Structures are given as structure tokens and as C-alpha cells.
Amino acid sequence: MSVAAPPQLGTGPGASPAASDRAPTSWKGPLTYGLLGTLALVVFxxxxxxxxxxxxxxxxxxxxxxxxxxxPSRLTALVLSLLCLGLAALAAVRTRQGRPTPGWVPGTFAAAFVLAFLSWAVAGESIPFTGLLQGTLFLAVPLVFGAISGLMCERTGVINIAIEGQLLAGAFLAAVAATLSGNVYVGLVAAPVAGLAVGLLLAIFTITYGVNQIIVGVVLNVLVIGLTGFLYSTVLATDAANWNQPPGLRRIAIPLLSDIPVIGPVVFNQNLIVYLMYATVVAANVALFRSRWGLRVRAVGEHPRAADTVGIKVNLTRYKNVLLGGAIAGLGGAFFTIGAGLAFGREMTAGKGYIALAAMIFGRWSPKGALAAALLFGFAEQLRISLGIVGTGIPSQFMLMTPYLVTIFAVAGLVGRVRPPAANGTHYSKA
Structure with missing residues (x-):
């Protein structure tokens, strides 16, 4: 006769989960909040x-x-830094209790820290706040397109490191096509074609032949940089009048809405690429999380074998999304030339594709999150420009580092625990 083992402590029906079954507690967020809050208190x-x-x-x-x-500069910085420390304490208490930090805490902390910084940096000076917000949105545009491109690919399990190359290819072809045709909208149509071509190469090597996705992405970036650099030196720079003088997109002010103070000039007085960005974020969010197509895409990224067993064509789905992602990134590349009214320059994307990848991760593979993260990075870049014009005592070298420091702090310290799609970076074959 066998004797049943006595129940172990904590395993009864009403008992709390064992310590080993609980999710590990991460103190990364509270520690980052505490360090930044202390920095704000002391320095600002x-x-x-x-x-x-x-x-x-x-x-x-x-x-x-x-x-x-x-x-008052010092008093405002004091109040806001104390608010930052209070939020850090709240995050620490919630983490100690094993409970998640409320979603409003990171946003409130970021706003308070930035305002404290501005109060310190602009002491005795004046800064156009509406212009700062306008520049933030404008500079965030290519990051949003790049981040949406990345999540479209990674939601099916394909890592898209080639965003930098897709942005650069889109910028190049948009400038050339707009110059040759004399029509800015021809350039706007050509830009997604360039990004799609790079996406096609990414899909062929990674999906069909199973080459390492990260290596292919890096190689494609180098290929596009080299190809556009060669064409710029041999064609565009030698005959800029015929090849590299694209017209720029004009601003479109939406009646009544553009006259609303602060919000109107920022949101409703932009060019067509910005309005296309709004539509892309909304469409991507609805398609991924509110449609049958999005359910299939997410199934392929989470468990391709299970998706295949219910009739979803895994590799075909991946092909479609990689091509779509390439076209979206190419459209974002048009911002650098026809969107900003500039001629094409060698390596003019300047690493924005990699920052877009960081925005995608910081946004937790969500279109809305990617938009918020891109706005944060765009704000850091515009802040550097605005403070340089105002003429604060901050060393210019430090200001040049600001966007990249914000990227590192955001991904390493504020993003918390994130989980990419389970099949991300894996090759799928029925055999």
C-alpha cells in the first residue's frame, strides 16, 4: 500500500505561489529613476x-x-526633482511588493525630468516651447516609420537590422526621382520602392536561404551605404542641377485645427509625410491587434509550427511583411530629402535606423509604443538644436551626445522587462 506524500507548504488550493514560481523582480527601473532623480536634485x-x-x-x-x-529656475527644478524622487520611491515600493509599476509613472517621470532640465538650462533665457514641440514631431517622423517597419518584420519572426539601409535608399531614390521628374510626389512614390527592394533582398537571404538575419541586415546596410555613396560621388555631386535638386513638400495647414494654440501648429500644420505617419501608426495598430490578418501575423511570430498546422503559410506571410516593412521604411527615408527640402547627402540618415530599432524595443513591439519612443528620441535631438540656438553653458560635445544617451538610458534603464516574439530570428522550414 502506497502512502501519499504530505502536501508541501504553499502548494494548497488557496496558498500563494512558491517563491520559485514567481516572476523575477527587476530593480532596474526604480534604480534608474532614483539615480536620475538625484542627479536632477543636485545639478538642476x-x-x-x-x-x-x-x-x-x-x-x-x-x-x-x-x-x-x-x-523661477531653481525653485521649479527643486519641485520637479522632488517629484522625480517621489516617483522613484513609488516604483521601489511596488517592486518590493512584487507588483508592476503603473504605466503612467515612466511618462510622468520623463516629463518632470525634462522640465527640470529645461528650467536649469534656460535660466535667464527664453525658449520657444511650441517650436521645440514642432521640431520634436518633425525629427521623430523617420524614427516612427523605421520602428513600424521593424515591428512589421519582427512580428513574423524576421529581425530587420537593415532599416538604416532602407531609410537611406528611400532618401536617395526620392531625391533623384523628384529631381528628374520635377515633381515631388514622384519622389514620394519612388521612396517606398527603394525600401521594398532592400526588403526583398533581406527576405530572399533570410527566409528562402536561411542566412543569419542579423548578418544579412548589417551587410545590406553596408551595401546601401556604399552604393549610394558611389552614385553620389560619381553622378549626383558632379551634376547636382539635373540629379540632386529635389523640390520639397509644402506644409498643409488643416483649417481651424491648425489655429489651436500649441497643439495646432505642432500637429495640424505639417507636410504630407507627417500626415502619412499618423495614418501608418493607426493602420498598423488596428491591423496588428484588431484584425484577422494581424492575428495570423502574430501567430507566425510566436509559434510558426502551430501556425503552419492550421493552414497559415508561414514563409509567405513573412515575405509579405518584410516587403511591407521595407516599403514603410523607404517612405520614412523620403523625409530626409523631399520631406525636409534637402538635397541628398552621403550617409545622411546618420544612424537613425538603429535608433528606430531602439524605439521599436522601447515601445514593446507596439505601434503606439513605437510612436511614443520615437517622440522621446526626437525631442532629445530637437532639444540639442534649440539649446544650441539659445546659447546655454552646456558643452556642445555633450549636447551632440544627448540623443544617443537618451536612447541608451531608455532601452537599458526604463524599458523594463520586455519579451520579443518567441520565434524572432529563427528560420522556419517544414522539413
């Missing part, structure tokens, strides 16, 4: 310069005028 408040920080928020076309807002 205690060691800050006395004076008044002035923020102008009005533009000439607003429905009604808002006077510039002036705040």
Missing part, C-alpha cells in the same frame, strides 16, 4: 543658476494669444 536644483526661465508658447496664427510663461 542645488547647483542650478538663479534666474527666470521663460517659455514662449504662442505663434502668430493662433486663435488667441498666450503670453510667455516665466518660472
Amino acid at each position: 536644483a542645488v547647483l542650478g543658476r538663479p534666474g527666470t526661465s521663460t517659455f514662449s508658447v504662442a505663434t502668430p496664427g493662433d486663435l488667441f494669444h498666450i503670453s510667455p510663461v516665466g518660472v
